[in-house]
Amino acid sequence: MAGKGEIEGKEPINEQAVANLYANMRTEVNQIYSKITELEMEVTEHSLVINAIKPLDPFRRCYRMIGGVLVERTIKEVLPAVQRNKEGLEEVIARLNEALEKKKKEIAEFEAKYKIRIRKPDAEVKDEAGRKEGSAQGVLVGPAGSNE
Secondary structure, three states, X not given: OOOHHHHHOOOOOOHHXXXXXXXHHHHHHHHHHHHHHXXXXXXXXXXXXXXXXXXXXXXXXXXXXXXXXXXEEEHHHHHHHHHHHHHHHHHHHHHHHHHHHHHHHHHHXXXXXXXXXXXXXXXXXXXXXXXXXXXXXXXXXXXXXXXX
């Protein structure tokens, strides 16, 4: 997906427009990451279900949620459907990973073009300096409730 400036066919006008466009691109990357994570969790759930029902009798009754409705089927009917769903999810994850790589390249090109550098907030910089100075120091605490 191209950024807003590229869609309109003109360059962003000022620094604020560049910053907004960059923030939108970063938001899109984060959304893709979260969707990939969500789908990977679903693939894991599908794998657990497949491993749980595979060794069972194919004519044994099982229940499956389809569109919010619990449906009674046999394992023989459900197992192929769950496997197909898992494969479909894996394909979607692969496409999202490709889209993520494209978006990362787009962001890298955008950063290079507009010489964007990420600054750490002042609080983080001070915390890191404090950690380096006092990294050898520690606090020893005794067991809870001991008054000796």
